[in-house]
Amino acid sequence: MNYILETENLCKVYGKKKALDNVSIHVGEGDVYGLIGKNGAGKTTLMKIVGGLSNATSGTYTFMGRKAGEIGDVITNRGLLIEDPGVLENETGYENLVIKEISLGIKDKNEAMHLLEMVGLKDAARTHVKKYSFGMRQRLGLALAFVGNPGFVILDEPINGFDPQGINSVRELIKEKRRNGTTFLISSHILGELSKIATKYGFINEGKLLEESTEQELIEKCKSRIELVAEDTPKAVTILEAIGFRDYKVMENGMINIYEQVERTGDITNALAKEGIATIEIVRRYEELEDYYMKLVGENEANNQAAMLSNENSGIVNAGDRRTESK
Ligand SMILES: Nc1ncnc2c1ncn2[C@@H]1O[C@H](COP(=O)(O)OP(=O)(O)O)[C@@H](O)[C@H]1O
Ligand SMILES: [Mg+2]
Structure with missing residues (x-):
């Protein structure tokens, strides 16, 4: 099988904290890959690395057949919404999108307005971003990730800042783009949020990938x-x-x-x-998806505790602490 994105034993260490511990995920073409994990699990860290915003401590990944570091021009085929949406405060929502279109050399007159409509910002299109609420910024960030119709889109907790109706329109947007061939990597700390759209899941806890399952496998397991x-x-x-x-x-x-x-x-x-x-x-x-996930996490934490105890007994100490990251 050819994967659009495949990571190989990615590790990221911050000081003595292993934010990612040998993570290997496999995102197939057309997948909506749901990365599920509690706060602090390592989702953002993983997305930053495969989104080219941060370097791994060790391990590597392949994106559209190219190794990390050799991504080159395929990078323009990638849309990102990771943490801070990175919007221009003194421009309107519409201008933010047009500026990104220009920077990517896109000449689609209708795209900006269409995207604003899809994320529910049509009425605020001409409002300066500095007047936007947190939720509106998040929506604009989402629209920005879709500029130029990229083949691969990374969305880190995209549902943050949306009301229930908004969540539905995000789902619709993702489904529509998927029908047109876009592949997604989406994170959430709530499994239920992704269970209606994901085709494959990666469960992550304390930096470790606990399990990768297709939608079908998960349904089988939870039935x-x-x-x-x-x-x-x-x-x-x-x-x-x-x-x-x-x-x-x-x-x-x-x-x-x-x-x-x-x-x-x-x-x-x-x-x-x-x-x-x-x-x-x-x-x-009966097993609910959420229970299934909690069980996976519980097993992992029990194992970790056992490992920690045996480390303590063998007197292993961690190396120095380094808090800040250099890119
Ligand atoms: N720049 C950083 N410096 C130190 N620790 C960090 C940094 N970024 C993330 N971490 C730590 O790495 C772990 C994973 O964080 P993160 O990837 O943001 O998790 P998630 O997105 O799943 O909530 C957390 O324990 C977090 O505190
Ligand atoms: Mg995060």
Whole structure:
């Protein structure tokens, strides 16, 4: 598979803090890649590196087939909204967009107004940015990221500063651009915000990528199910078939996961009992996306704590502290 963006063991160290720890993500063409993690997880750090605003301590990445440092002219095919939107205070919203268009050599007369409309700033198009609220600046930053119709757009927590209606229009904007072939890398600390648009997810916590999943894989993993452990697995499967179950999977440990008609646990135990098969365990599981994520994070933190304890015991100390970053 060819990826538009692929990172290879990216690390970023600030003093003794590992903001990124061997992060390898894979963003395919046309993906809306959702980078999910709590505050401080490393999302912005990763986006700054692949957006060319900061250098990795180690590791590398490939963007549109070019290695970091050899990106050259493909950089113009990339739109960014990372942290501070970088707007010109003394110009109007419209002028901000036109100035960026000129700098990119774009001659589309209608683009600026269309983008302002898409982010809900049409009425404020002629207002000076210094009069904009935080939310309006954020929206303008979003519009700026789309100037010149880039093939790849990085949006760091783009939903900040939007009301629920605004969030919907951002989603629509992303969907529309995606239909026209744009690939996205979008971060959020709220999984639910991205779950309606993302096609692939990267879960990040304390600088580590915990898991990468496609939308389909995540749905599979989070689906509600019955977990059944019966005395005789092959016989139990025959009985399940006989009472109308088709969507199930026998796991390696003999557990049968059933993904349909999850309300029928009583039917199952009755049918098994009738054939003289004992039910050892039967449970119904529901997993929300948010729970799934919390579980991943919880496992990671437990592992980290265990590792920290063993480091303390072995007397490892960290090297010096360096707070500021030189680019
Ligand atoms: N310039 C910096 N100097 C020191 N530490 C930083 C700097 N930038 C980020 N960090 C630290 O790196 C970690 C990851 O930060 P960040 O990438 O901003 O997380 P996120 O965007 O997921 O909230 C945090 O612990 C943060 O405090
Ligand atoms: Mg951030």
